[in-house]
Amino acid sequence: MTHKSALPETPAIAAAVDEHPEIVEFRYVDDIPGANPMVVAKTTGFLGGSELRRYCRERGGSAEFDVLVVDEMPKPDISAADLRSLAEQAQEGAFSAFATPQGPVETALVEMWERLLEFAPISVLDDFVELGGDSLIALEVAVEISQTWGRNLSLVDLIDASSIRRLARILDTTTDGSR
Known part of the structure; x- marks a missing residue:
């Protein structure tokens, strides 16, 4: 139509x-x-x-x-x-494309971004900056990632990752999967 x-x-x-x-x-x-x-x-x-x-x-x-x-x-x-x-x-x-989270890391990141960006729904392929993400929100994301997964990522790493799918891949390859 x-x-x-x-x-x-x-x-x-x-x-x-x-x-x-x-x-x-x-x-x-x-x-x-x-x-x-x-x-x-x-x-x-x-x-x-x-x-x-x-x-x-x-x-x-x-x-x-x-x-x-x-x-x-x-x-x-x-x-x-x-x-x-x-x-x-x-x-x-x-x-x-709208893509739903696959696995617990992507699911947790979607929930985090939706809360911090006050934007829902978020596709795991959406770009952080296009969603309204800025350096202050990226800092909040970095703090929550550190608290949840014990990983310290720089703001540059977060912005470069740009999407939940890419960020989850970074976290999956650098953690033992525990929270």
Whole structure:
């Protein structure tokens, strides 16, 4: 479905996306077995996937969906599978996948970031700085990591890791797994 004005039967995600002021046009895709729903969107400026997910969550919709930002909308008859393929080939930053935590380290880090950043939900692939993370919050993260895992990471290490998935890999390879 491609639109800018939501229909009454539109899923809650699409209805919330439709209300976002930076969305010019979009297509909501939820018919790919085993894949997250996806929003393909043309915007007025830069709008990241994490920000669009936050916007939808604040309006009572689910926020577990992927986002592909495009300069021009694909033809209406393009299949959902071809849209997914287009997303996989997108330039860096244009596609934002929502990935849930795998394992106790990623789960604990998601909970920590959501609390400290006051932002939910957070994908394990979301970028710390794009979520609003700054040096003060990074310092809080470093302190909590030290208290939880006994690892002292520099602020540079935290910013360089950029995502929960990368940070968890660092913690998994440098700790014995105990808390």
